[in-house]
Amino acid sequence: MTRSLCTLLCILSLAFLLNACGFNQVPPGEITPQAQGAVRDAYAQMGKPYRIGGASPRQGFDCSGLIYWAYGRNGVKVPRITRDQLRAGHGVSREETLPGDIVVFRIGRGTLHTGLYAGGNAFIHAPRKGSRVRMESLSTPYWNKKLISIRRVSG
Numbered sequence: 001m002t003r004s005l006c007t008l009l010c011i012l013s014l015a016f017l018l019n020a021c022g023f024n025q026v027p028p029g030e031i032t033p034q035a036q037g038a039v040r041d042a043y044a045q046m047g048k049p050y051r052i053g054g055a056s057p058r059q060g061f062d063c064s065g066l067i068y069w070a071y072g073r074n075g076v077k078v079p080r081i082t083r084d085q086l087r088a089g090h091g092v093s094r095e096e097t098l099p100g101d102i103v104v105f106r107i108g109r110g111t112l113h114t115g116l117y118a119g120g121n122a123f124i125h126a127p128r129k130g131s132r133v134r135m136e137s138l139s140t141p142y143w144n145k146k147l148i149s150i151r152r153v154s155g
Contacts, residue, residue: 030098031098031099031100032100032154033074034071034074034075034076034100034154035074035098035099035100035101035153036099036100037070037073037074038067038070038071038073038074038076038100038116039070039099039100039116039117039118039119039124041069041070041073041074042066042067042070042116042118042124042133043118043124043135045057045061045066045069045070045124045133046124046132046133046134046135047132047133047134048060048061048126048132048133049061049131049132049133050062050126050127050128050129050130050131050132050133052129053065054126055068055069055080056069057069060126061126061133062126063082063113063114063115063125063126063127064079064080064081064082064085064114065080065126066116066124066125066126066133067085067102067114067115067116068080070116071153076153076154078102078153082104082112082113082114083112085102085104085114085151086104086112086114086148086149086151087151088102088151088153089102089151089152089153089154090151090152091149091150091151091152092150092151092152093150094147094150096150097117097150098117098119098152099117099118099119100116100117100152100153101116101117101150101151101152102114102115102116102117102150102151102152102153103115103116103117103123103138103147103149103150104147104148104149104150104151105143105146105147105148106146106148107146112148113125113127113146115136117138117150118135121137121138121139122135122136122137122138123135123136123138123143
């Protein structure tokens with residue numbers, strides 16, 4: 001083997017290894033402990049009241065506040081505002097969705113809504129004024145039709 005061919009193979013092998021390992025990437029099908037914790041903590045808030053601008057169990061939650069709080073409790077910085085959560089982390093396909101992924105919906109002209117995927121085609125969210133944190137199915141025609149992005153964040 002020539003020296004240049006050996007060097008090229010070493011460079012290609014290193015590039016493959018670095019790409020395969022990835023920096024701050026979650027391997028497909030693997031749920032991080034932070035994502036598991038965020039889902040657990042969001043689930044524990046079920047029944048808490050919706051409160052616009054709310055981001056704590058004492059205040060109540062709005063949709064993005066619930067995600068911000070749940071991930072924050074698990075050491076992951078997630079944007080506080082819904083439109084910024086739409087750009088957080090990286091996008092994944094519906095088939096790759098894992099518990100802890102942020103599901104983003106367009107519920108009206110220019111209005112976004114977020115929830116936390118819990119597994120089993122369900123997500124946890126703070127729906128609207130007068131309601132409480134709850135779990136719903138992505139299979140519901142309303143939510144299925146309005147889903148525009150799934151975002152995966154990592155610590």
